[in-house]
Amino acid sequence: MAKIGVFICHCGENIGGRVDCSKIVEALGEHPGVSVSVEYKYFCSDPGQESVKKAIRENHLTGIVVAACSPRMHEATFRKACAEAGLNPYLCEIANIREQCSWVHSDKDMATEKAIDITRSMVEKVKLNNNLHPIEVPVTRRAMVIGGGIAGIQAALDIANAGQEVVLVEKEPSLGGHMAQLSETFPTLDCSQCIMTPRMVEAAQHPNITLLTYSEVEKVEGYIGNFTVRVKKKSRFVDMQTCTGCGDCYTKCPVKKIPSEFDCGLGRRTAIFTPFAQSVPNNPIIDKDHCIYFKNGKCQLCVKACKFDAINFTFQDEYLDLEIGAIVVATGFQVQDTAMYGEYGYGKYPDVITGLQFERLASASGPTAGKILRPSDQKEPQHIVFIQCAGSRDPSKGVRYCSKICCMYTAKHAMLYTHKVHGGKTSIFYMDIRAGGKGYDEFTRRAIEEDEASYLRGRVSKVWQENGKLMVRGVDTLLGRPVEVEADMVVLATAMVPQPGAKEFAKTIGIGYDEYGFYNEAHLKLRPVESSTAGIFLAGACQSPKDIPDSVAQASASASKVLALFSKDRLEREPVIASCNEATCAGCWGCVLACPYNAIEKKDILDRSGKVIKQVASVNPGLCQGCGTCVTFCRSNSIDLAGFTEKQIFAEVMGL
Amino acid sequence: MSIEVQYRDRAKELLAKGEVKLVIGYGGGSTPNRRRPVFASSPEEVDRLVLDSLCIANLSGYLVTEGLLSDEKKVAVFLRPEGIRSINILAAENQLNADQVVILGFETAGSDIRPLEGGNVLDFSEFIVTLSENRVVSDSDPVIDKLENMSAQERFSFWQDEFSKCIKCYACRQACPMCYCRRCIVDCNQPQWINTSAHTLGNFEWNIIRAFHLAGRCVECGNCDRACPVNIPLRLVNRRMAVEALNSFDHFAGLSVTQEPVLASFKKDDTETFIL
Ligand SMILES: Cc1cc2nc3c(=O)[nH]c(=O)nc-3n(C[C@H](O)[C@H](O)[C@H](O)COP(=O)(O)OP(=O)(O)OC[C@H]3O[C@@H](n4cnc5c(N)ncnc54)[C@H](O)[C@@H]3O)c2cc1C
Ligand code: SF4
Ligand code: SF4
Ligand code: SF4
Ligand code: SF4
Numbered sequence A: 001m002a003k004i005g006v007f008i009c010h011c012g013e014n015i016g017g018r019v020d021c022s023k024i025v026e027a028l029g030e031h032p033g034v035s036v037s038v039e040y041k042y043f044c045s046d047p048g049q050e051s052v053k054k055a056i057r058e059n060h061l062t063g064i065v066v067a068a069c070s071p072r073m074h075e076a077t078f079r080k081a082c083a084e085a086g087l088n089p090y091l092c093e094i095a096n097i098r099e100q101c102s103w104v105h106s107d108k109d110m111a112t113e114k115a116i117d118i119t120r121s122m123v124e125k126v127k128l129n130n131n132l133h134p135i136e137v138p139v140t141r142r143a144m145v146i147g148g149g150i151a152g153i154q155a156a157l158d159i160a161n162a163g164q165e166v167v168l169v170e171k172e173p174s175l176g177g178h179m180a181q182l183s184e185t186f187p188t189l190d191c192s193q194c195i196m197t198p199r200m201v202e203a204a205q206h207p208n209i210t211l212l213t214y215s216e217v218e219k220v221e222g223y224i225g226n227f228t229v230r231v232k233k234k235s236r237f238v239d240m241q242t243c244t245g246c247g248d249c250y251t252k253c254p255v256k257k258i259p260s261e262f263d264c265g266l267g268r269r270t271a272i273f274t275p276f277a278q279s280v281p282n283n284p285i286i287d288k289d290h291c292i293y294f295k296n297g298k299c300q301l302c303v304k305a306c307k308f309d310a311i312n313f314t315f316q317d318e319y320l321d322l323e324i325g326a327i328v329v330a331t332g333f334q335v336q337d338t339a340m341y342g343e344y345g346y347g348k349y350p351d352v353i354t355g356l357q358f359e360r361l362a363s364a365s366g367p368t369a370g371k372i373l374r375p376s377d378q379k380e381p382q383h384i385v386f387i388q389c390a391g392s393r394d395p396s397k398g399v400r401y402c403s404k405i406c407c408m409y410t411a412k413h414a415m416l417y418t419h420k421v422h423g424g425k426t427s428i429f430y431m432d433i434r435a436g437g438k439g440y441d442e443f444t445r446r447a448i449e450e451d452e453a454s455y456l457r458g459r460v461s462k463v464w465q466e467n468g469k470l471m472v473r474g475v476d477t478l479l480g481r482p483v484e485v486e487a488d489m490v491v492l493a494t495a496m497v498p499q500p501g502a503k504e505f506a507k508t509i510g511i512g513y514d515e516y517g518f519y520n521e522a523h524l525k526l527r528p529v530e531s532s533t534a535g536i537f538l539a540g541a542c543q544s545p546k547d548i549p550d551s552v553a554q555a556s557a558s559a560s561k562v563l564a565l566f567s568k569d570r571l572e573r574e575p576v577i578a579s580c581n582e583a584t585c586a587g588c589w590g591c592v593l594a595c596p597y598n599a600i601e602k603k604d605i606l607d608r609s610g611k612v613i614k615q616v617a618s619v620n621p622g623l624c625q626g627c628g629t630c631v632t633f634c635r636s637n638s639i640d641l642a643g644f645t646e647k648q649i650f651a652e653v654m655g656l
Numbered sequence B: 001m002s003i004e005v006q007y008r009d010r011a012k013e014l015l016a017k018g019e020v021k022l023v024i025g026y027g028g029g030s031t032p033n034r035r036r037p038v039f040a041s042s043p044e045e046v047d048r049l050v051l052d053s054l055c056i057a058n059l060s061g062y063l064v065t066e067g068l069l070s071d072e073k074k075v076a077v078f079l080r081p082e083g084i085r086s087i088n089i090l091a092a093e094n095q096l097n098a099d100q101v102v103i104l105g106f107e108t109a110g111s112d113i114r115p116l117e118g119g120n121v122l123d124f125s126e127f128i129v130t131l132s133e134n135r136v137v138s139d140s141d142p143v144i145d146k147l148e149n150m151s152a153q154e155r156f157s158f159w160q161d162e163f164s165k166c167i168k169c170y171a172c173r174q175a176c177p178m179c180y181c182r183r184c185i186v187d188c189n190q191p192q193w194i195n196t197s198a199h200t201l202g203n204f205e206w207n208i209i210r211a212f213h214l215a216g217r218c219v220e221c222g223n224c225d226r227a228c229p230v231n232i233p234l235r236l237v238n239r240r241m242a243v244e245a246l247n248s249f250d251h252f253a254g255l256s257v258t259q260e261p262v263l264a265s266f267k268k269d270d271t272e273t274f275i276l
Helices: A021-029 A046-059 A071-084 A098-102 A108-126 A150-161 A177-181 A192-205 A248-252 A292-296 A301-305 A355-362 A406-420 A440-449 A502-509 A548-566 A590-594 A629-633 A646-654 B003-016 B043-048 B059-064 B081-092 B121-134 B142-148 B152-163 B171-175 B200-213 B223-227 B234-249
Strands: A004-009 A034-040 A063-068 A092-096 A135-138 A142-146 A165-169 A209-212 A215-223 A226-233 A318-324 A326-329 A333-335 A352-354 A383-390 A425-430 A454-457 A460-466 A469-476 A481-487 A489-494 A496-498 A521-523 A527-531 A536-538 A570-573 A578-580 A600-606 A612-619 A639-641 B022-028 B035-040 B075-079 B101-109 B112-116
Touching (some): A004 A021, A004 A046, A004 A108, A021 A108, A034 A046, A046 A063, A046 A071, A063 A071, A063 A108, A071 A092, A092 A098, A092 A108, A098 A108, A142 A150, A142 A318, A150 A165, A150 A177, A150 A192, A150 A209, A150 A326, A150 A548, A165 A215, A177 A192, A248 A301, A326 A548, A352 A355, A355 A406, A355 A489, A383 A406, A383 A469, A383 A481, A406 A425, A406 A489, A425 A469, A469 A489, A527 A548, A578 A612, A590 A600, A590 A629, B003 B022, B003 B043, B003 B075, B003 B112, B022 B059, B035 B043, B035 B059, B059 B075, B059 B081, B075 B081, B081 B101, B081 B121, B101 B121, B200 B234
Parallel strands (some): A004 A034, A004 A063, A063 A092, A142 A165, A142 A326, A326 A536, A352 A489, A383 A489, A425 A454, B022 B075, B075 B101
Antiparallel strands (some): A135 A570, A215 A226, A226 A318, A333 A496, A460 A469, A521 A527, A600 A612, B022 B035
C-alpha cells in the first residue's frame, strides 16, 4: 500500500501569496494513498527538512512529493533529506507549483486549483517510482581548449599549471587571436604583443599542453568526463620537426601581393607565410589557394630555398581521435563587416577603415611600423573622425546589443593618435560613452582632458569625398544642429559579432547559442561559464562581447570548473537510463541513429545452435544520459526510461 | 510478347534454375477486376500469375513474414515503383537484406503497363532519383486541395467524421509493408496509451499515431486506403505527411537502402522553425 507524504511549501510569499496552500493540504489529504499532507513556510530551510525527515520516519512513508519550486532548485535538497531518513532518494518527486503556477497566474482560485492538479499528478507518479541507485563513471583527466586567443591561452595555462593535461586547438596557423593584432591596450596602454607573446610562448612550451595549431574540431561524441573529439590537423606542407622558422622560404616566394589577414588587408604576405613575426609556432604554412605549385605544378622555389628539406607538397591532413574529459570553448569573435553601411563609404574610400585596421596602423609590428599613415597615399592624417556604434545598438542595420569595448578603444585610438601625431585633431561621434570598469571612466576622461579628443554626441548620416578630403555629415544632438566635419581619415568602431560559422560549430560540439551565434551560458547570473551541456565550458568573447580583463577572468573561472571536475576519479551519475525490451524490439535501428550519445548498440539474439534469429537494440548504461530521445522515437514502445517510465508518465498524465 | 508472358517466363526461369525459392506475384481475384497475391514456389505454379493494370497492391510486405528470408535464399516479387521504394525502406530499417530480393518491376499508366529494367533494388536507383525529382509537391488532388483550403475547424470536423467510422480492425496496419513491428503500440496495455474501443477519441489517437509512425516512410502505395473496410481516405493523411517530409526536410521516402529515417536523423541544415 502506498503511503505518500505531501509537503506544500509557501516559499514565503512566492507561492503562499498566490495560491491557497491550506486548500492544497486539504485536497491532497483526501487523495487516495496520501498519509501525510502538510504545509510550511520554507521546506528547504533546516527545520523544514527536519520535519520532512521526521514525517518519513514516523509514518513509514513509501514516497514523498514536495510541492514547491522547480526541481532544478531543490530536487537535490529533498532527495538528500529522503536518503537521510532512510528512503531511497528516487522516491522523491517535486511538484513545481511556483515557476509553473504561482509566478505565472493572477487568479488565486484558479491558481490553487491548478496547484492541486499538479501535485496530484506527481502523487500518482511517485506511487510507481522504484528504488534507483546512482551509477559511477570514470573521468578522463585531459581537457581540450578550443581557440587560442587570450581566453583560450589563459584557460589552458591555468589547467596545465594545476598539473592536468590540456590539448589546445587553434584553427589559425598561430596562437594569439585578436589580442595579437592590437597595438596598446586600454586602460593602461601597455603594448599588447609585449604582454601577449610571453603567454603564447609559455603555452607552446608547457609540458602539460599539447598545441594543435592550424587544426579544427570536426566531431564531439560522448559526455561529461568521457568525450571523444575528432580533430583535423590541416596540412601545413611544412614539417614542424625539421623547420627552424628561419624564413628563407618566404623571402623567396614569388607570390608577394596577397592581402595579409593579420594586417586586415593593410599589409601584404607571400603564399608560404607566418601570419606575423612573433607567430607561435613560427613554422610557416603554405596557402594552397595562392601557391603557384598547387595551381600548375611549377615553382617549388621555397622547397629549393629551405636548407632543412622541411617543405613537402605531398603532406596530407591528419585526423586525431582524442579522449577528453572536459572542453573549454574559447573561439572568440570577429569584427562585423561594415559593408552594410554604404553611406559610410567603407570599401569605397580607402581612408575609411575599421578600428581593428587602426590597431594594425598603430602597432609597431604593423604595415606602417607604427606610424599612422593613410592607406590611400601614406600621408599622415591631420584630422581623424571616429564613428562609434558603427553596427552596435542599431536594430535596423547592425546588431541590437552594445559591443561593450568600442567606447574604450575609440578613446584609446584618439589618444594613441595624438601621442604619435603632434597637433593632430580628433572628432568622435558617439551615442553614449559607456566606460564602466576599473580605471575606464578615468581613461576616457583623460582622452578628453589631456589629449583633447572632441566628442560630438550624435550619429553620422553620410561620409563622402570632396576635394581630396573625407566629408562627414552628422548631427550634434547636444547643440541640436547638423554638423559637417572635414577629415583625412575615418575610423569605424565596428560591432563585435560571433565568428563566422559559430552556429554551425555549436551544433558540431552540441552547445546552445543565441540569435546572433554567441554561445549560451547555463545561467546568465549563477552559471555564467558553463554551457548548457555538462562538461563543456565557455571563455572569452565567444559568449558575449568582452574586453581582455573579462575574457581572462572568465577563462580562469572555466579552468577552475574543469579542475573541480578533474579532482575526482569517478563521477556519480543519475541512474536515469534507458533499457530495451528485447521481446518487442523490431530492430529497426531508429533509436540507434536517434541517440545523441551513441549509447545504443545492435545486439544479435542467437538460437541454441548459435544462429542469429533476430537483432535488437541494447542500451549501454555507461553511455546513456537519460535524455529520452530513443523513447520518443521507438514506434513499438520498446524502450523505457528508469525514473520516467511509460507507466509513470501515464499515471502522471491521468492524475491531472 | 506481352509483358505478362515475358514476366511469367522470367519467373519460371528463376524458379527452374533455383535462383529464387519463391515468386510473389498477382493472380485472379474473387471478381474479374480484382487481383490477389499468388505465391509460386515451383515453375508449374507460375502459370497462375497475372500481370495487368489491375495489379496495384504493394506486395513487399510479404517479404518480412517471420522467417521467410532467414535461410538466406532469394525471393522474387512483382513490384510497382512504390513497392521498389518500400524495399529500400525495409532494407534501411534492417528488416530485410535487399540482396535476397529479386525485383520484377513494372509501371502502370491508365491501362498501359510497362516493364522496369533491373533485378536488384540498386538497379533502380536512378529511376527512383528521377521519381523524387519529378515529385510535384502540389500534385493536384481535388480532395487535398479542398482540405488545404478549409479552416482548421472545418478540417477537424472533416476528420472527426471520417475517423468516427473507424472500427479498429487494423486492416490498414496489416496491409502496410511499413507496419512490421512485432508488437504494435496499440497492442500495449501497460500503460494503455491508445483506447482500444472504437470511439472517436480512441480512433483519433490510433489514426494520428499511425500517421506519425509513417511520416517520411509511407511510399503512398495505397494498400491501407484500399484495405479500409469503411473507406476512410487514409491516403490523404499519408500524402500530407509525405509533402511535409519533403518540404521541411527534403526527404523522399525510400530513396535508397542507406536512407536515414527522417525522424531519427539530424542534419545541421535541418530547419529549426519549430524551435522558439
Ligand atoms: C579594435 C579592437 C580593439 C580592442 N582593444 C582592446 C583593448 O585595448 N583592451 C582590451 O581589454 N580589449 C580590447 N579589445 C578586445 C579584445 O580583442 C578581446 O577582448 C579579446 O581578443 C577576446 O579574446 P578571445 O580569446 O575571447 O577571442 P579571440 O581573440 O577572438 O580569439 C579566439 C581564437 O579562437 C580561434 N578560433 C575560432 N574558432 C575556432 C575553432 N572553431 N576552432 C579552433 N580555434 C578557433 C581564433 O582563430 C582565435 O585565435 C579590442 C577589440 C577590438 C576589435
Ligand atoms: S526504435 Fe524501438 S523497435 Fe526500433 S530498434 Fe530501437 S527499440 Fe527496437
Ligand atoms: S535515453 Fe535513449 S537516446 Fe537518450 S542517451 Fe539513453 S539510450 Fe540514448
Ligand atoms: S501507410 Fe498506406 S500508403 Fe503508406 S506505405 Fe503503408 S500501406 Fe502504403
Ligand atoms: S483499416 Fe480503416 S477501420 Fe480498420 S483500423 Fe484502419 S482506419 Fe480503422
